Amino acid sequence: MMLIFGLMLLLQTAACLDRFCSFNQSDPCYTALGYKLTLLMVLDTSEYDLKIHKRINNDIDDPVCRVKHGTMRMTECDLYNNRPEVTVINGILIINRVIRADSGIYRLILTDHSWTTVTSGDLQVIVEAPIGSVEVSIICSSSGVMRVFCSSEGDQLLYSWTLNGDPLMDGNSSIDLDERTDGNISCSVKNHVSHAQKTIRLKPCPGANTATVTSSVTSAVTSSTQTSECVSVVFVLVWCFQLMVLLGLLGAFHIYMRHTSGEKQEDQKVRKRRFREGHEHTAEDS
Known part of the structure; x- marks a missing residue:
């Protein structure tokens, strides 16, 4: 089961930029520029003629593609003309390389x-x-502030930061820290179609007094630190309980073995005594 799950996760990761959408979904279809979009139009391709209408001005001049039932090929199209990377197979529209102009509202009839x-x-x-x-860069200012910048290409970027694994309460492309901050800082960038992360090692700014603890990030990571401590305490308690149960089982087994051994020794003594008594009676009779 774990092997199957791992393979599924690997395949999903490898094809994460290729998108699958359907006309019956209520949410927008986010698709990655330059990658593949598979768009389900209809499951039963033998009953219907299809018309894909891109709504621009909501009039008869808007581009339209028509698909004839049976062949399921675009028979008339002023929407995907001169684009061999666009095909229709069994009620599925496939764009092997998405371009900016593919954005818009489509109506399927x-x-x-x-x-x-x-x-x-x-x-x-x-x-x-x-x-x-x-990319992550650092600037140390003369006012005792370490400013960390994060940058990347892409659309609709969302940023998040962590310091030594603890989240920082900031969602901008830059963040200000105390000049004495030390540790690993990570910048995560994501949008609707992809995500990426960069981690670098922070060192106190030159001339900063490293004897004091960084104060500018303490309030930001308090909740995460408390959560980690709670998890650690629960882990220790569970581990101690398991150890106590194990020691109890070992003690009971040891007592059982001593009791069993004592019974065997007592039984052997009784047998020896009976054996000697039997020999003595035999000798008297003779």
């Missing part, structure tokens, strides 16, 4: 053989550039 509209639905597609490499 299904019609039956009598040209009657069966159903329609809208889907918002949002293209985001994935996270690039993350």
